[in-house]
Amino acid sequence: MSTLVIGMVQQTCSPEREPTVARTLAGIREAATRGAGLVVLQELHTGPYFCQTEESGRFDLAETIPGPSTELFGSIARELAIVIVTSLFERRAPGLCHNTAVVIERDGSIAGLYRKMHIPDDPGYYEKFYFTPGDLGFTPVKTSVGTLGVLVCWDQWYPEAARLMALAGAELLIYPTAIGWDPADAADEQERQLDAWLTIQRSHAIANGTPVISVNRVGFEAAPDGTGGQLFWGNSFAAGAQGEILVRGSSDKEEVLVVEIDRQRTDTVRRIWPFLRDRRIDAYGDLVKRYRD
């Protein structure tokens, strides 16, 4: 099969889990109806982005894997016979939680996990409080629709992560994400941020000759402490193996995007842009240093 149809569910998240998940399930069904064999959900899609503040009570939101969400999404994956990439707040042990993408096979089983490796900590994104950095490395997940290089949000700024996934055979780079504007920022700063976010992810497609799927949260979520909030900017997109945009969502609407990926193009593009051939691995050793001083 040389093409793969991929669905992307860009949505808002209500304070309650039930209506949020109901919209996710509706989006998955719509994507499957439109032919998707793989559906990607956004980061931490079962509820509001709780990392806007540090509150120990929020650890109640974490769940085990397997657990309620993998059961639920496993059940719809099996029903529709599709692969689903979910993004969950994983409770691994008391006081040990991860930001974890779970890849669910078309038979409902868990194909594999990716635990977010790069953890941000910025005003409004206090993830270092909640998430232990991943310990599974940059390891793609093998599925019936291909080898998936699943990464999460902040990882998208790191060329190292994309490269390691590609070197391990990833056929697609996949980013569930939750990023937005600080509404207090000036319009030109907001524009630079969105453009940078698109550009860095498209660059991973280019550097590796590998399509990129990025699914981002949309809508305003007020900070619980009344200090403001985040306007998640949507713009979920798919890029082809040369980094070209294939489909791109709006910045303000819930949307189910569906894109067809030509799986042969990675080979074609790598023949004209054989970047993997010429890497100077003899001179890359210092990439494992914090700084070269």
Added chain:
Amino acid sequence: MSTLVIGMVQQTCSPEREPTVARTLAGIREAATRGAGLVVLQELHTGPYFCQTEESGRFDLAETIPGPSTELFGSIARELAIVIVTSLFERRAPGLCHNTAVVIERDGSIAGLYRKMHIPDDPGYYEKFYFTPGDLGFTPVKTSVGTLGVLVCWDQWYPEAARLMALAGAELLIYPTAIGWDPADAADEQERQLDAWLTIQRSHAIANGTPVISVNRVGFEAAPDGTGGQLFWGNSFAAGAQGEILVRGSSDKEEVLVVEIDRQRTDTVRRIWPFLRDRRIDAYGDLVKRYRD
């Protein structure tokens, strides 16, 4: 000094050295008149792009460093009291040549060399025949206008190269380059290639919070063997520390571009995007592997 004015000379190359170099010198003078303290020249700017075919006679074009070109450009650097980044065909020993960028100080002395590390070999770009891969590593050059992360052309496709320069303290990433379209390619393919070239270089600015200066050749050069030729696409550009385009040249004209860089912005941008803080150096070891199989 918190700003640096940079000149970029985008030009065509005549079959003869003299008129080619005369236009380069005129461009350098214009840039200096417009306030540039640093002028960047395009890749192998002293003549036509000779790598379109493999001909052993072309090794006659190589010159020693120091040699005639470093004398010439050193003399104008001293006269105008500016730093210049040149790009030369270096003859290091019989049968041992490099594609070398030479950074010349404002007093005319050689501040340092960068020998192109990633060497392409594609139809029309037979560089592996001419150039021994660089053995100086990814080492920035310290100058009176800052620490310059000089890379060359094909290096621009490698995030590893940009990262290593940034980790070694490069304040600017600089790419003398010579890239163009195969006129036989379809318009949409040509558009994807140019867009990918802009995108991957802008991504190095974003990933590292470091401005990028890319100076590219312009104009059609027929292949000596009559098999076609390359339409060098110009589009020399400067991007700021968030990857935003500050200035961009045309695809078909000789131009001297001048841009002002705010040197404080790297620090400002790295405070809001602290990517260097969160690199997972414990998990990057496989970047020195050819493939993770």
